[in-house]
Amino acid sequence: MRMLVVGSVALDDIKTPFGEKKNVLGGAASHFSIAAAIWLEPKIIAVVGHDFPAKHLRYLAGFGIDVSGIEKSPDKTFHWSGYYEHDMAVAHTRSTELGAFASFEPKLSEEDRLRQVLFLANIDPDLQYRVLRQMRNVQLVGMDSMNFWIESKNKALWRVVREVDILFLNDAEIRMLAGEPSLIKAAKAVQRRGPKIVIVKKGEHGVLVVSRNHVFASPAYPTEKVIDPTGAGDSFAGGVMGYLVAHAQPGSKITDELLRRAVAWGTATASFAVEGFATTGIARATKEKIAERVEVLRQLSAF
Numbered sequence: 001m002r003m004l005v006v007g008s009v010a011l012d013d014i015k016t017p018f019g020e021k022k023n024v025l026g027g028a029a030s031h032f033s034i035a036a037a038i039w040l041e042p043k044i045i046a047v048v049g050h051d052f053p054a055k056h057l058r059y060l061a062g063f064g065i066d067v068s069g070i071e072k073s074p075d076k077t078f079h080w081s082g083y084y085e086h087d088m089a090v091a092h093t094r095s096t097e098l099g100a101f102a103s104f105e106p107k108l109s110e111e112d113r114l115r116q117v118l119f120l121a122n123i124d125p126d127l128q129y130r131v132l133r134q135m136r137n138v139q140l141v142g143m144d145s146m147n148f149w150i151e152s153k154n155k156a157l158w159r160v161v162r163e164v165d166i167l168f169l170n171d172a173e174i175r176m177l178a179g180e181p182s183l184i185k186a187a188k189a190v191q192r193r194g195p196k197i198v199i200v201k202k203g204e205h206g207v208l209v210v211s212r213n214h215v216f217a218s219p220a221y222p223t224e225k226v227i228d229p230t231g232a233g234d235s236f237a238g239g240v241m242g243y244l245v246a247h248a249q250p251g252s253k254i255t256d257e258l259l260r261r262a263v264a265w266g267t268a269t270a271s272f273a274v275e276g277f278a279t280t281g282i283a284r285a286t287k288e289k290i291a292e293r294v295e296v297l298r299q300l301s302a303f
Contacts, residue, residue, distance in 0.1 A: 001139065001245050002043070003036060005029050006106050006131050007121025009046040009056075009070055013081035014277060016088065018227045024278035025056045026080060028121035028144065031231030034282050035238030035269050036119075037063040038290070039246035043115070045069040045108065045131075049077035049100045063283075071107065073100035088226050089203060106131050113137075117245050120164070121234065122146050125157040132163060139251070142166040142241050144234070150176050162194035165254075168237045170201045171208075183208060184215070197259065199240065201233050207263055214256045218263050219300050221271035221293050228277045232270045235282045239269030239290075268293035 012026030033042045043066035050072065057067050076099035082091045106127060113136045120128040120143040128143060135141075141164040149157050150173060157177075161167055167190065171183055178186035183200065187210040191198040200208040202220075209216040243262040248254060271293055272285040 001116040001250065003040055003117040003119065003245060004045060004112055004115040005033050005042045005119045005121060006045045007032065007123055008078055008101060009044065009048050010078040010080055011052070012230065012278060014228055014230055015083035016228050017086050019277070021277045025059065026230065026278060027078065028234045030060065031234035031273065031279060031282065032119060032121055032238035033060065033065045034063050034279055035235040036242035037065050038269065038285060038287060039242035041066060043069055043112070045106045045112065047071050047073050047100045047104045049073050049075050052077045069112065075100040084229065088229050091230065108134050116140065119241055120160065125149050125153050125160050128160045129156065132160065140165050140245065142168065142237065144168045144237055145173065147173055147176055164195050166197045166199060167195040168199050168201065170233065174198070174200050199263065201236060207267060209259060209263055211256065211259065216260055216263065218267055219297065221268055221297060223271045223274055226274045227281065229274050230278065232273045235273035236266045236270035240266035264294050264297050265290060267297060
């Protein structure tokens, strides 16, 4: 099945206790697609500005990602600047310059509309909904969002959430969306209102998965070398979606067993993402290396 990814391709300035990098490749669609490309060839729909280096497009294409849907704007590229303190748990934003992304309107070709798999990365839920409405043959839809949209566009966000198959949110976001302090109650409450599967990202504390008749918790991979957490959640989602699409039987539902394996592969994939600045960590991941870490996760959770 062919995957379409709609989201941001950006330039980031990142500072962590291990160093500082400026104008590196960022954006949710970039991190997600590099991780998903381990299994398939996703196509990105995004916008960049006149200042976006051509080398970044060549870099993305080198993973087998279709970059023909990344349009060029006369404005500047979406630019995020942030830093992490020693616990590396929270990204502190210094500045966000939307640039070309402020007027972004995803343009889908006829071939795009016929793709069977869609991932709606973290963007304005009104844009997510307009993309979803254009799809004519979609069989699997995943989405991500963030606290900003939950607070500022709650009604619009719920309109999308109700129609997707898999929702990825972190623990604080799922509690905020459900209005429920208990994590498991929050995930179940959201799941009952639409998505078949709710996947809650808990950072170094692992993942919680809730489907209609199934609850699954997975530990995080015990990574000692955390250099830059930026994009780890997007890489996790890309690993999960890529594995599901590569291993699901066309037209059949996602089994609990397949979902567990996909979450383990996504977790192992994300563990590479944090081991380098920007996308350099995830770029070093291979199926063989990820499989080794999946086996470590299996040993961690078996008793």
